[in-house]
Amino acid sequence: MPLYNFSAGPAVVPHTVLKKAQKEFLNFQGSQLSVVELSHRAKGFEEIIQEAEALLRELMDISEEYAVLFLQGGASLQFSMLPLNLAQKNKALYVNSGTWARKAIAAAQTIDSVTVEVIASSEKDDFHFVPKINSELVDQKAAYLHITTNETIDGIFYRKIPKVGKVPIVADMSSNILANDYSTEDFGVIYAGAQKNMGIAGLTLVIIRKDLLNQEVIFAPMLDYSLQAKNNSMYNTPPVFAIYMAKLVLEWVKEKGGVSQMYHNAQKKSALLYEFLDHSQIFSSPVEKSDRSLTTIPFVTGNPDLDQQFIEQAKKEGLENLKGHRSVGGMRASIYNAMPTEGVTTLVNFMKKFEGENGGK
Numbered sequence: 226m227p228l229y230n231f232s233a234g235p236a237v238v239p240h241t242v243l244k245k246a247q248k249e250f251l252n253f254q255g256s257q258l259s260v261v262e263l264s265h266r267a268k269g270f271e272e273i274i275q276e277a278e279a280l281l282r283e284l285m286d287i288s289e290e291y292a293v294l295f296l297q298g299g300a301s302l303q304f305s306m307l308p309l310n311l312a313q314k315n316k317a318l319y320v321n322s323g324t325w326a327r328k329a330i331a332a333a334q335t336i337d338s339v340t341v342e343v344i345a346s347s348e349k350d351d352f353h354f355v356p357k358i359n360s361e362l363v364d365q366k367a368a369y370l371h372i373t374t375n376e377t378i379d380g381i382f383y384r385k386i387p388k389v390g391k392v393p394i395v396a397d398m399s400s401n402i403l404a405n406d407y408s409t410e411d412f413g414v415i416y417a418g419a420q421k422n423m424g425i426a427g428l429t430l431v432i433i434r435k436d437l438l439n440q441e442v443i444f445a446p447m448l449d450y451s452l453q454a455k456n457n458s459m460y461n462t463p464p465v466f467a468i469y470m471a472k473l474v475l476e477w478v479k480e481k482g483g484v485s486q487m488y489h490n491a492q493k494k495s496a497l498l499y500e501f502l503d504h505s506q507i508f509s510s511p512v513e514k515s516d517r518s519l520t521t522i523p524f525v526t527g528n529p530d531l532d533q534q535f536i537e538q539a540k541k542e543g544l545e546n547l548k549g550h551r552s553v554g555g556m557r558a559s560i561y562n563a564m565p566t567e568g569v570t571t572l573v574n575f576m577k578k579f580e581g582e583n584g585g586k
């Protein structure tokens with residue numbers, strides 16, 4: 226029986242990527258060294274990081290106006306690095322669209338020299354939609370406007386990136402990078418933890434417009450974007466294995482048709498599940514139709530005991546990690562790029578069967 230991993234992160238990695246990593250693990254390209262034993266200053270690793278960057282630039286159409294950084298500390302460290310680098314002695318604007326946005330806001334609020342202003346929120350509606358921005362509230366002198374393009378826990382996403390004048394948009398794209406038709410040039414900064422849709426934990430990607438580097442602020446060197454950029458992400462030892470895995474994932478995305486194909490697949494796969502949810506007698510989606518995520522899909526029965534039974538029985542069918550986030554309960558199916566369509570059809574078929582056995586008509 227095939228197993229399908231619906232975990233939100235660390236998440237499913239394409240099987241062919243895992244196989245390739247296994248094959249190269251003990252002897253990287255005839256070197257007799259494992260890929261994890263290579264010096265980050267050696268030619269072998271230099272090629273890996275350069276290829277990873279070149280692939281990413283090609284796939285996301287990233288121009289030379291942007292620097293690409295391979296960092297550590299997770300998307301969560303970016304919640305602090307962003308305001309420290311870009312907004313000291315200035316104002317930073319935020320959209321409070323869900324659980325992750327709220328964390329980004331809370332992190333920025335700990336920095337005394339940064340004024341945090343939340344210009345839109347859907348918190349009192351339990352984050353069931355993307356809050357609308359009133360463009361008059363966008364202070365054109367602000368350092369940036371922060372959005373979360375996909376709220377992993379609440380299951381909403383930005384179909385379109387808002388237009389806010391000349392204020393740079395800074396985006397946490399952790400759970401839908403490489404799965405949408407966004408234009409990189411609409412953003413000042415894009416950041417993402419790699420363990421959702423780009424590989425494994427340990428790597429955080431930052432794509433930053435070069436005019437946003439070299440800010441005159443003083444703080445810990447390791448947290449300085451411009452220092453990291455000057456050193457090509459190798460000021461200190463980078464997460465070599467996670468960068469290698471990202472390179473393999475990016476090769477896989479390219480081979481499968483690139484980001485536009487991934488976006489097409491995400492629309493198709495998510496539609497299978499939403500179509501079922503909208504006609505189901507016992508399951509439903511809590512999210513407004515227009516803003517429903519293509520990659521992280523929460524659903525509920527409204528009965529916590531039934532939810533629990535569903536999660537347990539699904540596991541026996543090889544449908545793993547469907548439990549919703551502990552903060553919201555219910556279920557969640559994360560269907561990132563590496564989740565095959567068969568995984569989603571198997572899930573939907575099991576949901577139909579479960580419904581038949583549990584009061585559905």
Ligand SMILES: *Cc1c(COP(=O)(O)O)cnc(C)c1O
Pocket residue numbers: 234298299300301302325373375376377397398399400418419421
């Ligand atoms: C998972 C996630 C994070 C946190 O990522 P870490 O790499 O664990 O710090 C932040 N934002 C979003 C949208 C996420 O999905």
